[in-house]
Amino acid sequence: MSWWDQVFRYCERGSDPSFWAEPLNAVSNAAFILAAIAAGISYTRRPCNEPAPGVIALIVLVFIIGIGSFLFHTFATRWAAMADVIPIGIFMLSYLGYALRTYLKLNWLWVAVGLVIFVAALQIAGAIDCRPGFFSPASARGACLNGTGGYVPAFLAMMGIGAVLALKSHKAGGYLLCAGLVLFASMLFRIVDLELCSETRIAGGVIGTHFMWHLLNAATLYLLLMAAVHHGQRIRP
Secondary structure (H helix, E strand, C coil): CCCCCECCCCCCCCCCCCCCCCHHHHHCCHHHHHHHHHHHHHHHCCCCCCCCHHHHHHHHHHHHHHHHHHHHHHHCEHHHHHHHHHHHHHHHHHHHHHHHHHHCCCCHHHHHHHHHHHHHHHHHHHHCCCCCCCCCCHHHCCCHHHHCHHHHHHHHHHHHHHHHHHHCCCCHHHHHHHHHHHHHHHHHHHHCCCCCHHHCEECCEECCCHHHHHHHHHHHHHHHHHHHHHHCCCCCC
């Protein structure tokens, strides 16, 4: 297999290998860029002048996510798919570690344990096979729930940590809970992209619903960044 092999995964592209076969899916990635820029502006306006490299790194990762996803939805190759999923994976692990350390005040040992459990959960969720017809028909050319099952651990972690923080009256809790709800909505749009393909036609072409995953997922990441900007702190040894 070559890194330049084409990947046909979403409704809008179908089996068209051209660069602009997914215009909505490609352009909607600007939402990630805007989320990162808006979070960066908020960071510079913080009343606290102490630098927070962890927060800066998270903002940069969201910017990179937008670029990587744009590359995938234009080039649609195996290497572009890696450019898409690797930054997302790094962000999930980074933000979980940040949340465990800064919000829940866990020591580094328990942060490491939490990350190991999360990675294991990602592996298990991604390996689950759905029965035929449960958003995984042969025509879908994709994994169970159109590959969205792998994001369930992130949703559960978001809601779980958010609930604990809310019970402790930590102001970041509301951000995480809202982010989790928005993520859930975005996952639904990702799941039904191929299922509703024939019902989402504009000007004779299909568009699917994957672009809504981008828009809502960008909103999710923005809320997470806002929690870190306003209610996080510098990670100390």
